Amino acid sequence: MIRTVFAATVAVSVSALAALADPAVVMAPGGAGGGYDATARLPFEAMAAEGIFTDGATFTNKGGAGGTIGLTEFVNSSRGNDNAVMSMGVIMVGGILLNNSPVTLKDVTPLVRLTNDTGVVAVGPDSPIQSVEDLVAALKADPGAVAVGGGSAGGVDHIAAALVAKEIGVDPAKLNYIPYDSGAETVTALGGGALTVAISGVSEFKPMADAGRIRIIAVTSEGRIDGIDAPSLTEAGINVVIGNWRGIVGAPDMTAEGKAMWLDRFGKMHDSQAWKDILAKQGWVDAYLAGDDFAAFLAEEEVRTGTVLKDVGLIQ
Amino acid sequence: MTERPTERPWWIAAGTVAWGAIVLAKAAELPQFDQHAGVGPGFLPSAIGLGLVLLGLILAWQIHRGVSFEEQGAEDINESHVVSYGALGLAAAACALPMLTMKQLGFVLTCTGCFVLVAAAFKSRRWALNAVIGFAFSLLCWWLFRRLGVQLGGFLPIAGV
């Protein structure tokens, strides 16, 4: 009782200080400067610029283990807090499964998906592999001889490679997948001929492709994308659509009012000019999906990722 | 430099062997080989664990033969290398304090404690003055680095401030 009164007094005095503001408490489950960090901070920048939500926000960065460490902290510290949100994305979906995290996305309240970075499949400039068909033939002949580079083991690039293998009838566990720490390492290894083929986000590969150092042979979006002269995998006959999407989830046990409040804020933000400017500046592709649609999408992604990781042999 | 009796720190050799054995045991749970690379995730840890066990045994043999352990030099050290375990204890307490109180008492109070303890370890007996200096210094660090964006936590987390 005394503690509650004390907490209430503190809360009142703090809010009085901040002109009755109700600042958001935001978790970014990755280090400063990374994707999760930007996905956490920039929407609030847009909201503040447009006057949608001006009470300010405190950000916490807690990186590690594919974002699951930040997720655990978020779930433990902000249960029922309508002002608490966290950025997340497809890497976290895989990270939870890979690390056998006791806390999962079922513990949080899905709010919105904001952006997507399409994957691209690329080869070296002098590679004999010229098209998706060539790649399929090479993989079918000897999967071990095709060194596939990309991001972390079990990450979205690995999952894309495994989905392709499965779709063309090659055992995903036989893939010779070689993970790299950064897009910079992957792209130079591919351009220098150490790798046969590599998968990464379009934002990381496009500048090097434009400079002629690598050649993009396919994109992993549903259709073609502007500025890249390559078919989508679907168009080339492989039914795989995957992207590195990122979004925002709310605190565990968020009230219906809290959820409605945030959906309203993000909805307004999505229509604002400030957000469009941010998308353009960051090179992000808009992939807005809100509320129940996002929750359904999230559930699908969890099932698909789980199946693939089992196929690859990364989880039992 | 005074002559000291030959010291036989068996526990260091034992510790090395023990840590090596732990590494080996943990590495044994992992696949040693990999379908494409040959060298698997457990291969190197196994080799390191084995190396530590062997090195620990060699060290034990050296200790048995009475190898000497010369202390490393450092600044501000008394020449006779007389050890003050009281001072060591105070300094060690200062290093242990953060893991005990950082989460509850926050950066400023924890660092004030560390400051006082280290100063005491260095034979400064002006407790009150040290506490004031330590608090002021910690507060300054906390305020400045928080302004710069380092996450040092709240002032007194247990009270939610």
Add this chain to the structure above:
Amino acid sequence: MDPVAGLLHGFSVALQPQNLLWAFVGTFMGTAIGVLPGIGPALTIALLLPVTVYIEPTAAFIMFAGIFYGAMYGGSTTSILLNTPGESGSMMTALEGNKMARKGRGAAALCTAAIGSFVAGTIGTLCLTFLAPPIAELAFVFKPQDYFALMLLAFLSVSVVMGTSKVRGFISLFLGLSLGVVGIDKLTGLQRLTFGVPDLMDGVEMTVVLVSLFAVGETLYVASRFGLHKPNLNPLAGGIWMTRDDWKRSWKPWLRGTFFGFPIGALPAGGAEIPTFLSYTVERKLTKHPEEFGHGAIEGVAGPEAANNAAAAGVLVPLLTLGLPTSATAAILLAAFQNYGLQPGPMLFINSGDLVWGLIASLYVGNLMLLVLNLPLAGLWVRLLFIPRPYLYAGILIFSLVGIWGVSNSWVDLAMMFGVGLLGYVMRVYDFPIAPVLIGLILGPMAEVQLRRALAIGQGDWSILVSTPLSAVLMAVAALIVIIPAALHWHRTRRIEPLEP
């Protein structure tokens, strides 16, 4: 725009009085924050970047340049004076530098570090101006087997910091290697030696081990053996300036350090550590004063410090020419570029030539500013050692805590600080060398990843490790360096039967 015209234009911008002022502010802040133990260049730059948001782009870039070089240099100050390196790149500087400081030659060590940084920074910036595109090509030439061979070569630096006992040196190294395998295995995603602790999944934080072994271990050790009498050593006993002899012994290491640092820094998986290791090894092998190594040889400060700064300049090569951030510091700079709507990469020089040349010109200015600022300050920094010991060591511990707690907010890191600090104490008491732990921790995981990548690409064929000319040459050099002294030693000792102590 050709380099000369571009550069001249850049200078006309950078040399305006108010821009010079920004360069000064950047250099000063970069040095001041970079000096603190536990707070290395990447963190310093990350901390100070937001400050640049408030000023216009040109001035901001000029300030960056100052912060960039200032932070790189700042780390060496505490390494030399207090034996507490704040980042891995200045660890090798601490080895000889601190010994010099203890002999009253701290100011000379700081000077050779400052001038070495200036020389390396200037040559590095010159290479960046005129040779960036061909050097950037190295990134494509290096294959996993080449990286592996380079890392094997760097491992040889362990042999020169082994201390008096090979067995104890190897125990230190293997301890570092065992800490290095902790965490999620990069190639298979399996957890190794994490003992189920989530905070260990991303591995043991290098900075925590570095700061705990050096700063915390030193505090414990000195506290336990602290003499009440005032140290009769005057930190300025050796004078403020470098002597003629110091100059003579420093200039070659500066150049050699630059030669290692710049190209390796430009590699995507190169980093600043390998060149400092290599530079230290080479200086120790080439010196005319081998007896001084381990007791404060100036070559051992000049070389690694130049290598460290040249590597920092090297990092800018792939960043500006290819848009590839190859280190934590570069990734933060990339984020800063994007804040100004710039996309570094092949098109940067064409699209925003003005800004890029302005930045490169400011690198020269920042570098010079650093020298002008730090040479007079060397005498002042040394006076840090006049602070009463209780407060000096208490202050070191608090700064270490800012670095350890502020970065991760992880309880496990605090526990590790205590454990590794005690380890550092024991290692000092029983004369285990400390540097091999860090060499194992840094190089072990890098070498393992490259080895397994190379073997995976070669499908388990070990001959791939010498399949490129570069890897074959580097491997051969590594083998010769190991075999020749061993053979000579064996040849000598065979005749005179040695007596174990």
